[in-house]
Amino acid sequence: MISFRLNGQAQQVDVPGDTPVLWVLRDTLGMTGTKFGCGVAVCGACTVHVDGEQRRACVTPIESVAGQQITTIEAIGGDRIGQAVQEAWVKHDVVQCGYCQSGQIMAAVALLRHRPQPSDADIDAAMSANLCRCGTYVRIHAAVKDAARSLA
């Protein structure tokens, strides 16, 4: 049994310790908002927060986060920054296929936590680690800036 906190609740799973957080969420717990994209931490679709810091769930063994707090897209709207980001995403009609957007939103929230008023260069640097094949980057950029403004 591996114990951790998930979206504010105590959680225990009985899986091999090397199982990535991504597959614990998706297959063991049935929480599919966090997405599988590459499996090697290059696309960011699986981004979650571990103790408030963004982490690629596809390469994070569950045993490495024992006792820590995992936050996923399902709960990020309960966070002040998370809610602002999600509202900006809807307002800017960011999504196309939408598959990468859980990860994009988790990355944007992490950025705004560290840099409440990011510059264009900050956004470019932080958000370039999350791929979107539909090419929604221009709207992601605008939505991040708008979320930052709404939180100021």
Add this chain to the structure above:
Amino acid sequence: MRPMLQYLSGELPTALAEAPESPAAPGEGGLGRRVFLKLGLAAGFALYAAPGGAQDASVGGSAPGAPEPLKPFQQPSAFVAIDADGIVTVTIGKIDFGQGVQTALPMLVAEEMDADWSKVRCELAPAGEAYKDPFFHIQMVGGSTSIKASWQQYREIGARMRAMLVAAAAKQLNTPAAQLRTESGSVVTPDGRRLGYGALAQAAFAEPVPASVALKDPSQFKLIGKPVNRLDARAKSSGRQDFGIDLQLPGQRTVVMVHPPVFGGRVARFDAAPALAVPGVEEVLQVPLSGGATGLAIVANGFWPARKARELVKVEWDLSGVERVDSAAQLAQFRALARQPGIAVQRADTAALTAKPAPALITAEFTFPYLAHTPMEPLNCTIDFRGDRCTVWVGSQFQTVDQAQVAGVLGLKPEQVTLHTMTAGGGFGRRATPTSDYVVEAAQVAKARHAAGKTGPVKMIWTREDDVRGGYYRPTHLHRVEIAHDRQGGVLAWKHVIVGQSITMGTPFADFMVKNGADATMTEGVAESAYPFPIALEVHHPKANVPVLWWRSVGHTHTAFVMETLVDELARAGKLDPVAYRRQLLAKHARHLAALDLAVAKSGYGKATLAKGRAWGVAVHESFNTVVAYVVEVSMKGGRPVLHRVTAGVHCNLAVNPRTIEAQVQGALVMGIGMTLPGAAITLKNGEVEQSNWHDYRVPIHVDAPPVDLHIVPSADPPTGMGECGVPPIAPAIANAVAALTGKRWRSLPFPA
């Protein structure tokens, strides 16, 4: 060479050949119908093959005199549901994988229904007769036709639904229908009383369906033409949107595949014991794959055990008789072919190329690599096979084809296969495989399990490595062009040879996409160029053991680059302004001119002074009946272009949802920029694909996307394509700016590192 030939021959499975025809009236006309009859299976891209988008005669409602019975695709009951609260759910026959038809098609219905947009929802239809495209006669998305081909159909459905609601209200109120009007989800009486659609729905569906309905004039539109946000924006911004890969069924097993290292390879022997030792792994099955290949399916109680087990299975492959493609050798082969006579597609006098005294000559070779689509959602398919019936859940772009192919594998009739269309995380062409490759693979796994006496649904998930190495790429191409010109923009001769694998040969699409041995999906953009050049066009279609497929904007991905950079080169050789030169050449093409002029005017081209070190680049190209012009602002940094701004002019006729059109152009041009990035290439060595994931197959990232100013030419004409048209002109626009800055003509994609 047997396996290779099997890839190329793509014999129609029995189930496809026997697919039932859509019930259509005898003597019904239309290209789509003829194609359907010819092939037995309607093969999709008829509209695409007929620029101008001829409407099927059967779509236009009833003929005068005795009305024909309405066809399934004209029945509101298949497309519209209204609940007691007045929530209108529009079921669409198309997949939405980002292109936005899940919003735009309901807009067409809601406009004519006078529905309250805040109460409109959307669902994706399963495979079904009513959802077959009235033109294509199969259920599919392709050729940027979802709006173009549905424009009349979906509005008529909305108008019929409205008429039925009014008829029901007329009975309830005992008021002539002619005195009633409709507004925002209600029928309104002359004295202002309102009856909500929710209260009328049940009675309305009992009303006869009117055969003929009048549609609104564009001047009456309240919703169409307005920028509308996506209906799925909130679900997709909160992790609540379910994709195919998210499906969770009781008793479901997850399958990870072991594919051969070379296309067409076969399992010689394997040792599954180490894999079976992984907790959660249940079985390792050998299954047939596309093109005579075989592979292994690892069945487990979740993805991770299966994925782990894949590293442990020991497989010995039989690669005998399998062609092993090498990219460098292939390019040399293409280069040699381009100098030999090919299949003539378009004839013109080329004598000027060898005239004495010699005129000014441009001789240019362009190369384009294999490209993988890599949609964000890894390919997946879930199948529950019960022996005499089967249910499939898949993000399918070709529902009718996939349904029939699964039926063929499982020995069922298509109607015994229920296929649910799942929201898909991108596609870009990869989900429209005539062979249904990965869907068939899942069916083979289900079949093997069933044969082994196992029951329950299987969800097959391809890893990203399976996807990058899985073939079905945009083909490699080489263009060789020789131009004789007069140094004043006048072209005396133009000899153009294109070399590349055919996408459609050996598929049901060949019958109308391949003419005299030349595949129109390779020549589009040169063959129908709007430029009045005397182009003598020849092609070669060498075969290669690499499965190929359409990739967003298909042939235009390379032809636009060749044409638009050469036009620019001719302008500069004649010391002509590239915009003025294009305007002169395109004088008879009003839509090209309108798009180009709009982009030029809004960009400040020719008026504004650019920052030091920057240059303009221009390109304009028509694809899928839509014209897109880009004016870009570029500088060079460390030998690489930096794209500062893009101004787009778009002529897509009536813009149904300008918000979506803007999104499609923003996204398509990012994909087009992607083609220029060093590393954006799939290469093979000794038959094996050298790339495996996004760390070595480069796709555009956030910082690659420039600010875009988009301008749409106003029009009330029936809408044309939008999903792909933004891709083709961006790479040549950048290359033209690079040439202006450096004097160097970059002739290949991706650009040099």
